[in-house]
Amino acid sequence: MNVILEAQNVVFAYENEDVEARNAVENVSLSIERGSFVAILGQNGSGKSTLAKLFNGILLPLEGKILVDGMDTTHEDQLINIRKRVGMVFQNPDNQLVATVVEEDVAFAPENLGVPTNEIRLRVDKALDVVGMREYAHHAPHQLSGGQKQRVAIAGILAMGPECIIFDESTAMLDPRGREEIMETIRHLNRVEQKTIVLITHYMEEAALADRVVVIHDGTIRLDGKPEEVFRHQNELYSIGLSLPQATDLIARLEESGLYPELQGKTALTEEEAAVLLESILK
Amino acid sequence: MLKDITLGQYFPGKSPLHTMDPRMKLLLTIFYIVILFFAKSVYAFAWMLLSTFVLILCSGLSFKLLIKGVKPIFFILLFTGVINLFFTKDTQDPLFSFWIFTVYPKGVYTAIFMIVRILCLVLGSSLLLTYTTTPRALTDAIERLLSPLNLLNIPVYDFAMMMSLALRFIPTLLEDTVKIMNAQKARGADFESGSLIKRAKALLPVLIPLLVTAFRRSNDLAVAMECRCYMGGKGRTRMKQLRLHASDLLAALLFLAFGAALFSCNYIPTGIRL
Numbered sequence: 424m425n426v427i428l429e430a431q432n433v434v435f436a437y438e439n440e441d442v443e444a445r446n447a448v449e450n451v452s453l454s455i456e457r458g459s460f461v462a463i464l465g466q467n468g469s470g471k472s473t474l475a476k477l478f479n480g481i482l483l484p485l486e487g488k489i490l491v492d493g494m495d496t497t498h499e500d501q502l503i504n505i506r507k508r509v510g511m512v513f514q515n516p517d518n519q520l521v522a523t524v525v526e527e528d529v530a531f532a533p534e535n536l537g538v539p540t541n542e543i544r545l546r547v548d549k550a551l552d553v554v555g556m557r558e559y560a561h562h563a564p565h566q567l568s569g570g571q572k573q574r575v576a577i578a579g580i581l582a583m584g585p586e587c588i589i590f591d592e593s594t595a596m597l598d599p600r601g602r603e604e605i606m607e608t609i610r611h612l613n614r615v616e617q618k619t620i621v622l623i624t625h626y627m628e629e630a631a632l633a634d635r636v637v638v639i640h641d642g643t644i645r646l647d648g649k650p651e652e653v654f655r656h657q658n659e660l661y662s663i664g665l666s667l668p669q670a671t672d673l674i675a676r677l678e679e680s681g682l683y684p685e686l687q688g689k690t691a692l693t694e695e696e697a698a699v700l701l702e703s704i705l706k
Numbered sequence: 707m708l709k710d711i712t713l714g715q716y717f718p719g720k721s722p723l724h725t726m727d728p729r730m731k732l733l734l735t736i737f738y739i740v741i742l743f744f745a746k747s748v749y750a751f752a753w754m755l756l757s758t759f760v761l762i763l764c765s766g767l768s769f770k771l772l773i774k775g776v777k778p779i780f781f782i783l784l785f786t787g788v789i790n791l792f793f794t795k796d797t798q799d800p801l802f803s804f805w806i807f808t809v810y811p812k813g814v815y816t817a818i819f820m821i822v823r824i825l826c827l828v829l830g831s832s833l834l835l836t837y838t839t840t841p842r843a844l845t846d847a848i849e850r851l852l853s854p855l856n857l858l859n860i861p862v863y864d865f866a867m868m869m870s871l872a873l874r875f876i877p878t879l880l881e882d883t884v885k886i887m888n889a890q891k892a893r894g895a896d897f898e899s900g901s902l903i904k905r906a907k908a909l910l911p912v913l914i915p916l917l918v919t920a921f922r923r924s925n926d927l928a929v930a931m932e933c934r935c936y937m938g939g940k941g942r943t944r945m946k947q948l949r950l951h952a953s954d955l956l957a958a959l960l961f962l963a964f965g966a967a968l969f970s971c972n973y974i975p976t977g978i979r980l
Binding site: 513524531532539563565579 | 877
């Protein structure tokens with residue numbers, strides 16, 4: 424079993440909206456492999472956050488099935504096991520922290536799960552170490568910056584011991600520095616801690632860091648593949664209100680201009696890659 | 707303006723009072739308050755003052771700080787003192803009288819005793835509880851002490867959770883309030899002038915968005931808590947377990963001794979009648 428999250432022909436619609444409201448998620452099938460780093464890209468209202476909430480049983484599909492490690496989210500007795508495996512970090516850090524002291528907040532999930540006292544301590548210290556917030560263990564959340572608060576929220580999820588973490592636009596409310604901190608942490612979680620990462624975002628630069636990009640529009644999957652493959656479909660991306668990462672865009676335009684035949688078929692995902700590529704053709 | 711509000715007035719420290727088990731502190735505070743009402747003689751009051759003084763020394767907090775803490779009740783003290791001074795009637799000869807007021811010696815004593823009692827009450831309870839205990843420890847203590855009520859199907863844990871969430875969100879909601887007020891001010895709202903009614907009305911456009919934000923926040927929070935496997939109090943464990951130490955029992959013994967001494971002080975004969 425190498426698939427951790429699986430959606431099979433999932434349909435979901437929110438209740439009591441306008442009569443003409445369409446389904447928020449329309450017949451989506453998607454499987455996410457254990458240990459992978461998947462970005463789900465989409466505009467506001469594309470259904471990407473709804474999909475995230477379906478993956479840990481906060482919302483239940485109207486049709487189709489969601490399987491987490493083989494467990495169906497509609498089976499209520501499995502719900503705790505599902506949530507233990509799939510943690511979720513949300514957009515607003517303030518609305519996720521429950522305690523007045525950082526370490527007590529991190530202890531919240533293991534306390535809920537009835538983990539023995541000594542082990543909670545170990546888990547909390549480990550989780551705070553992973554996100555680099557150990558020295559703030561006794562601070563109050565409101566004394567921290569946005570990025571720090573969000574890292575505490577991540578530690579709170581880590582202490583639960585999940586295999587997979589879904590980030591639901593977790594960088595959207597942060598300043599550039601905070602955003603960088605979080606992306607750094609996310610990469611560490613994937614590479615070093617071997618967590619499966621699902622990153623829901625509308626920042627192309629963040630999506631470029633993933634192993635796989637899934638583009639969602641109007642509740643359906645439009646594109647799915649490695650970032651460099653997905654970013655080749657420039658026109659399709661533009662038509663659904665998305666753009667390319669700046670670095671990719673630059674190389675694509677240079678390629679289009681025909682001035683540098685060496686660029687044919689090349690692409691760059693990050694600024695570094697673009698810089699290396701440009702250096703090579705300018706020499 | 708709003709930044710000055712510090713809830714619970716907790717002052718961090720490492721004194722014996724700070725490190726005492728919050729449950730013990732809560733029980734001893736109740737004991738202390740009850741005992742104070744049994745003081746009836748000059749010696750008992752002197753003993754009361756002395757022990758409160760010892761408590762202050764134990765807390766390691768500065769006198770300046772404590773005086774600041776007592777300031778708000780200054781008028782209550784003054785009022786109680788004056789009322790007792792002028793309106794205590796006695797059969798003894800009055801000290802002096804003018805107009806409709808007659809002051810008896812008993813009135814003077816009663817006034818002084820009342821002031822001392824209220825002072826000790828406020829100082830003692832705030833030293834023992836609010837000044838030296840974090841709000842979080844206090845909710846914990848209340849939860850533990852009330853946990854027998856769980857047997858009567860009263861969800862003590864849920865109430866404690868609500869209390870600690872409320873404490874957690876006070877600074878966040880204060881920030882929201884400041885933001886909304888600034889936004890309204892930027893659009894010409896005036897919160898500072900006009901009659902009381904006018905000012906109260908001006909606050910309405912602050913309260914409504916604040917309420918909406920609070921609801922939105924609580925909805926998000928509920929989802930986040932569910933994601934972290936919150937299932938109510940059942941089967942929950944604690945990272946920090948409250949444990950009674952020998953020092954807590956010692957404190958209890960000292961308080962019992964204080965109570966016993968205060969009772970015996972009542973029986974030492976004095977010339978002053980109360």
